[in-house]
Amino acid sequence: NAGVMQNPRHLVRRRGQEARLRCSPMKGHSHVYWYRQLPEEGLKFMVYLQKENIIDESGMPKERFSAEFPKEGPSILRIQQVVRGDSAAYFCASSPEGLRGEQYFGPGTRLTVT
Amino acid sequence: AQSVTQLGSHVSVSEGALVLLRCNYSSSVPPYLFWYVQYPNQGLQLLLKYTSAATLVKGINGFEAEFKKSETSFHLTKPSAHMSDAAEYFCAVGRAAGNKLTFGGGTRVLVKP
Numbered sequence: 001n002a003g004v005m006q007n008p009r010h011l012v013r014r015r016g017q018e019a020r021l022r023c024s025p026m027k028g029h030s031h032v033y034w035y036r037q038l039p040e041e042g043l044k045f046m047v048y049l050q051k052e053n054i055i056d057e058s059g060m061p062k063e064r065f066s067a068e069f070p071k072e073g074p075s076i077l078r079i080q081q082v083v084r085g086d087s088a089a090y091f092c093a094s095s096p097e098g099l100r101g102e103q104y105f106g107p108g109t110r111l112t113v114t
Numbered sequence: 115a116q117s118v119t120q121l122g123s124h125v126s127v128s129e130g131a132l133v134l135l136r137c138n139y140s141s142s143v144p145p146y147l148f149w150y151v152q153y154p155n156q157g158l159q160l161l162l163k164y165t166s167a168a169t170l171v172k173g174i175n176g177f178e179a180e181f182k183k184s185e186t187s188f189h190l191t192k193p194s195a196h197m198s199d200a201a202e203y204f205c206a207v208g209r210a211a212g213n214k215l216t217f218g219g220g221t222r223v224l225v226k227p
Contacts, residue, residue, distance in 0.1 A: 004157075033214065042204060043158075045214040056214060091157055093215075102148060103215060105158040 002027065004094050004106035005074075012112045013082050021077040021109045025094030032075045033103060034067060037089040049075060082113045116141045116207045120218035128226050133192040135221050137179075137205030140186065147188045148206045148215065149179055158204065164188060175199070200225045 005024040013019050025032050034046040045059040049069035060067070064082075069075040079086055089110050093103035121136040139145055146165050150158040162173025169181040175198075179190045188205060202222045206215040 006157075035215075035217075042219045043215075043217040045216070048214055059214070093158075102160055102163050104160065105150070107157040110155075 004092055004104055006090075006092050006106035006109050008109060009107060010110050010112070012114060014114055015083055016081050019079040019082050019086070019111055021079075021090050021092075021111070023075040023077070023092030023094075023106060025075070025092075026096075026104055029094035029096050029104070031095045031097075032069050033093045033095075034075075034077050035091045035093065037091060037108075039088070043091065046077070079111075082111070084113045087111055087113045116145070116209070116216045118205050118207050118216055118218035120203075120205050120221050122221055123219060124222045124224065126224045126226060127195045129197055130194050133177075133190075133195045133199060133223065135190040135203050135205075135223070137188045137190065137218060138186055139188060139205070139207045141207055141209070143209055146208045147179075147181060148208070149173065149177070149188075149190050150204045150206060151175075152202045152204065152220075154201075161190070161203075195223075195225050197225050197227065199223060 007022050032049045035043040037043045047060050047067045048056040052071050064080045066078045089108045091108045092106045095103045117140045119138045148163045149161040151161050152158050161177050162171045164171050164181045172178045177192045179188050181188050202220045204220045205218040208215045
């Protein structure tokens with residue numbers, strides 16, 4: 001059973017460009033979470049999605065950031081007009097149904113804004 | 115609201131010595147508690163979880179953690195450190211499946227030969 005897959009693993013963008021980060025959850029998992037890890041900081045929750053629905057986006061910056069999890073295909077975290085402060089590791093996690101579903105993390109996408 | 119505090123951002127232990135990583139949480143509802151390990155430039159791997167069953171939880175790689183409600187703690191231990199245990203460890207709290215995890219700041223473990 002393949003784990004959570006994220007691509008690209010490394011992404012370099014110039015200021016003002018768009019960044020698209022992709023996440024394919026584990027097979028059978030219908031919950032997807034995105035977290036951000038800034039340098040020398042812990043992980044911070046960004047958004048929680050189920051298929052075609054955003055359930056909790058309380059951790060998402062108000063501007064430039066958006067996320068989706070379509071019926072078909074991976075979840076996408078989109079950052080428009082990137083700034084240097086967006087440089088971080090972005091992790092996706094997925095979990096199965098049920099009350100005790102722990103979250104399984106992908107390897108992350110390391111975004112560098114130049 | 116939930117929060118997690120990990121005491122000590124860096125811990126240095128000798129190979130073969132006890133590893134003790136401290137985690138205290140705050141939660142307004144019965145918590146689900148997790149320990150994750152992160153190796154350099156990798157994602158997080160689940161070490162163990164507490165979900166209101168046994169208070170002493172055994173995980174992978176010889177780690178275990180004890181849930182103490184009276185102390186709101188969930189400290190992680192391993193009797194004998196191995197060089198391969200050098201990594202960063204994160205304690206996290208959640209409420210249930212389908213709910214975000216709140217992470218502590220992490221503790222980086224250095225194992226000396």
